[in-house]
Amino acid sequence: MSGTLTIDGKTIPFAEGQSVIEAARCAGIYIPHLCHRPGYAPHGSCKLCTVFVNGRKTSACTFPAAANQNVVSDTPELKQDRLRLTQMLFVEGNHFCPSCEKSGNCQLQGVAYHLRMLDNHYPHFYPQREVDASHPDILLDHNRCIFCNLCVRASRDKDGKNVFAIAGRGINKRLIVNSASGKLKDSAISVEDEATRVCPTGAILIKRSGYQLPIGQRLYDQHQISEVALSMQDDHEQ
Amino acid sequence: MSNKIKIATTSLAGCFGCHMSFLDIDERITALAEVVEFDRSPLTDIEHCGPCDIGLIEGGVCNSENVHVLREFRKNCKVLVAVGACAINGGLPALRNFVSVEACLLEAYRDGIGVDNPQIPNDPELPLLLDKVHPIHEIVKVDYFMPGCPPSADVFWTFLSALIEGREPSLPYELVHYD
Numbered sequence A: 001m002s003g004t005l006t007i008d009g010k011t012i013p014f015a016e017g018q019s020v021i022e023a024a025r026c027a028g029i030y031i032p033h034l035c036h037r038p039g040y041a042p043h044g045s046c047k048l049c050t051v052f053v054n055g056r057k058t059s060a061c062t063f064p065a066a067a068n069q070n071v072v073s074d075t076p077e078l079k080q081d082r083l084r085l086t087q088m089l090f091v092e093g094n095h096f097c098p099s100c101e102k103s104g105n106c107q108l109q110g111v112a113y114h115l116r117m118l119d120n121h122y123p124h125f126y127p128q129r130e131v132d133a134s135h136p137d138i139l140l141d142h143n144r145c146i147f148c149n150l151c152v153r154a155s156r157d158k159d160g161k162n163v164f165a166i167a168g169r170g171i172n173k174r175l176i177v178n179s180a181s182g183k184l185k186d187s188a189i190s191v192e193d194e195a196t197r198v199c200p201t202g203a204i205l206i207k208r209s210g211y212q213l214p215i216g217q218r219l220y221d222q223h224q225i226s227e228v229a230l231s232m233q234d235d236h237e238q
Numbered sequence B: 001m002s003n004k005i006k007i008a009t010t011s012l013a014g015c016f017g018c019h020m021s022f023l024d025i026d027e028r029i030t031a032l033a034e035v036v037e038f039d040r041s042p043l044t045d046i047e048h049c050g051p052c053d054i055g056l057i058e059g060g061v062c063n064s065e066n067v068h069v070l071r072e073f074r075k076n077c078k079v080l081v082a083v084g085a086c087a088i089n090g091g092l093p094a095l096r097n098f099v100s101v102e103a104c105l106l107e108a109y110r111d112g113i114g115v116d117n118p119q120i121p122n123d124p125e126l127p128l129l130l131d132k133v134h135p136i137h138e139i140v141k142v143d144y145f146m147p148g149c150p151p152s153a154d155v156f157w158t159f160l161s162a163l164i165e166g167r168e169p170s171l172p173y174e175l176v177h178y179d
């Protein structure tokens, strides 16, 4: 099935099997998202992509596009919801951007800038989280993990390795590593893996590759995430 | 009586970097001085804050004195602004939130490398440390936030110009930064 739907009053085409967010992206319309990535199975956990489809709120990354749908994404209410969700992600982890190698190239930060987030609104949790620096080439900093599940999907579906999983619920939710010691160094991961490059935040970093670009020249210094996301090809980096 | 806008500023658990960045507005400070007057601030050495239009708070809250100063500002300032990463999310000082106060003090004053004459400072004049460093919006109502570590001089200029002219401040994309 294919045909057209409308999003914010604009009529756009969609292809068989496309989600609402992908149909929008192909038509040059940005819907904010963090756990979605073109070429990956949808996960639907961050809820940033929430839109109205025929009057009901749903996740644009999991909802199939269908003929004559009326999608509404750009409203003050949805923008406010997205801002609050992003602020929750900031206070639930430990995000000290000035000392993070990902700063300037981080999608969480990019979305927050796009939403003009100036404060974190909520009280901070300051949860106690570990840094796993055991691997010679890859750093895993749990302080910055937003549980988007992209590394899990990358390792399982692209690398065929199943290095990561998300365990626990609610406040006890955490990213776990598939190895006897639970450490990255004893897992099957290697630096060429897709799973090392897909993290939207600074939770998974390749060692000795940080701070390559000075402040002012980094990705989101130069471009809004709305442009960057639209220029993204399936399986392409960033 | 002067009808200048009154501004008070302070640095709580901060590094004075935000104040330095404020001074980076350079010669624009003369235009600012035409319309504003500083009350309590490291720039004036006035010790207590009187009634003010705008209060700028750099730094989070790490000890009992910070709490008192912050409350004094809130009481006296019509508009209170959190300036910089530390006021907004605790910033670098909040990295101690993952270590107990006891462990922090022992490392800094007794067990750390190069400590001479080890003793934990306990003069009654010293403010007591809180168990955690907090952003200021957890203690008082904050009206506006200026992110950045530090916010650039242009952020100060854009924000203050709007506040002084009675407009709602808003930052263009390029000026929103957390680092």
Ligand code: SF4
Pocket: A094, A095, A096, A097, A098, A100, A101, A102, A103, A104, A106, A107, A108, A109, A144, A201, A202, A203
């Ligand atoms: S992961 Fe992103 S939001 Fe978190 S500290 Fe790093 S740059 Fe900031």
Ligand code: SF4
Pocket: A144, A145, A146, A147, A148, A149, A150, A151, A152, A175, A198, A199, A200, A201, A203, A204
């Ligand atoms: S480590 Fe990164 S990619 Fe993996 S779940 Fe956390 S934020 Fe997502």
Ligand code: FES
Pocket: A032, A033, A034, A035, A036, A043, A044, A045, A046, A047, A048, A049, A050, A059, A060, A061, A062
């Ligand atoms: S992008 Fe749709 S729920 Fe995360």
